[in-house]
Structure formats: C-alpha cells, structure tokens
Amino acid sequence: MTKRTWENLVLQRKVSQSITQAGTLGWFRPLSVIGLLLAVILVFRLELDSTVAHAQATLKGDPAQGKAKAALCSACHGVAGVSINPLWPSLAGQQEQYLVKQIKAFRDGEREEITMQPFVENLSDQDVADLAAFYAGLSPCP
Numbered sequence: 001m002t003k004r005t006w007e008n009l010v011l012q013r014k015v016s017q018s019i020t021q022a023g024t025l026g027w028f029r030p031l032s033v034i035g036l037l038l039a040v041i042l043v044f045r046l047e048l049d050s051t052v053a054h055a056q057a058t059l060k061g062d063p064a065q066g067k068a069k070a071a072l073c074s075a076c077h078g079v080a081g082v083s084i085n086p087l088w089p090s091l092a093g094q095q096e097q098y099l100v101k102q103i104k105a106f107r108d109g110e111r112e113e114i115t116m117q118p119f120v121e122n123l124s125d126q127d128v129a130d131l132a133a134f135y136a137g138l139s140p141c142p
C-alpha cells in the first residue's frame with residue numbers, strides 16, 4: 001500500500017466518522033433540548049403540585065369565621081350544631097377532618113343528597129375548613 005492510498009483511507013475514515021457523528025448529533029441535539037425542556041416542566045409541575053398539596057394539608061380552619069358562615073347550615077343542623085330533626089345529623093363535636101371530608105364530598109358530588117348539595121356547592125376549601133373547625137369545637141351535649 002502506498003503512502004498516498006493509506007492517507008486517503010485515513011481521510012475517508014475521518015470523513016465518514018464525522019458524518020456519522022454529525023448525523024447522530026443532528027438527531028440528538030433537538031431531542032435532548034426537548035428532553036431537557038420536558039424535564040424542567042416536569043420538575044416545575046411536581047414542585048407546583050407539592051406546594052398545592054402542602055397548602056391543602058395545612059389549611060387551617062377558623063371557628064369564628066366558621067360560625068359566621070354557618071348561618072344557613074344552622075337551619076337544619078341547629079344553631080349549636082345539634083339537630084332536632086331525626087333525618088338531619090348533629091355536627092357538634094364531630095371530628096374536624098371527617099367534617100372537611102364530608103362537606104367536600106357533598107360539594108364535589110361524591111356524596112349525594114339533594115337537601116345538602118345547594119348549601120355547600122359554592123364553598124371554597126377555606127370555607128369548608130372554617131365550618132369544620134366551628135362544628136368540631138362545639139359540644140355535642142349543649
């Protein structure tokens with residue numbers, strides 16, 4: 001093999017290598033940019049979700065606010081949270097988290113009761129927390 005042929009071979013190899021590399025990179029570059037973007041979006045979303053979950057978990061009810069918001073509820077559940085109608089439950093002294101869960105279940109349509117639904121359907125999570133804190137703080141035996 002002459003020196004020239006050898007040099008040509010080496011050159012050819014280099015060229016084909018760089019073409020494959022360029023080809024690979026050519027594909028990889030936009031893909032990795034998209035991947036990076038997706039990763040950033042994912043991390044951001046996770047961060048956001050955990051912030052929301054955290055805010056919900058730590059939402060604290062204010063019994064005084066709850067009392068003010070319970071004006072309508074008292075028509076059925078009693079002013080002191082003790083119902084006089086056998087078909088309407090007493091809420092006084094009930095567990096706070098249970099009340100939050102049930103009021104939200106009515107509000108979100110998971111628990112159905114046509115008499116309850118209209119009174120809770122527009123409550124915010126803070127309203128629910130306040131109402132629950134209010135009823136949980138009342139004595140079941142006034």
Ligand code: HEC
Binds near residue numbers: 070072076088112119
């Ligand atoms: C028209 C009467 C009426 C009004 C007004 C009303 N409720 Fe009720 N509530 C009911 C009835 C009836 C039930 C029982 C539903 C059932 O049988 O599943 C109930 C059930 C509940 C429960 C579930 C209790 C349990 O032990 O599971 C909660 C909590 C509650 N109401 C909260 C409220 C709050 C807070 C308001 C005001 C925003 C309100 N209710 C307004 C009639 C009413």
